[in-house]
Amino acid sequence: MSAAEKPNERIDKWLWFARFCKTRALAQKAIERGQVLLNGTPVLKTAAPVHMGDKLSITLCKIRRHVVVKGLGERRGPPEEARALYEEAAPLERLSSEEAALPLYIPAP
Numbered sequence: 845m846s847a848a849e850k851p852n853e854r855i856d857k858w859l860w861f862a863r864f865c866k867t868r869a870l871a872q873k874a875i876e877r878g879q880v881l882l883n884g885t886p887v888l889k890t891a892a893p894v895h896m897g898d899k900l901s902i903t904l905c906k907i908r909r910h911v912v913v914k915g916l917g918e919r920r921g922p923p924e925e926a927r928a929l930y931e932e933a934a935p936l937e938r939l940s941s942e943e944a945a946l947p948l949y950i951p952a953p
Contacts, residue, residue: 852893853916855882861917863926864902864909879903899933906944908937 853861856871859880865871872890874880880887881901882894894900898913911930920926 850895851916852895854890855880855887855892855894856890858894858913858917858929859902861920861926862929863920863923864904874902874904900930903939903944906939906941908939910934910937 856868856875859865859871859874860868865874875887875890875892878886879902882892883899884901894913894916896913896915900911900913902909902911910933912933913929914931915929917926917929
């Protein structure tokens with residue numbers, strides 16, 4: 845199966861379905877700030893496709909989470925349903941105030 849045939853979902857929708865962000869707008873802002881890495885590289889577009897098995901690094905507030913995508917959502921359901929969409933790949937990282945304030949990626953003007 846080629847990459848074009850693999851089932852995928854927009855990363856902003858996935859972050860919302862998996863309950864990492866309260867709204868899609870907040871998910872889009874986190875992506876634009878460089879707080880989301882997909883397979884080790886910064887996500888440049890909010891419509892970037894995420895596939896099962898992809899590794900995400902998500903920095904929100906003073907916490908960085910490393911997760912592996914286990915499923916694609918169809919709706920924003922209860923927390924139990926959201927937790928089924930991912931698996932923690934590493935323990936949570938607690939960041940200092942300075943680390944949390946700096947974006948991981950600053951887009952070129």
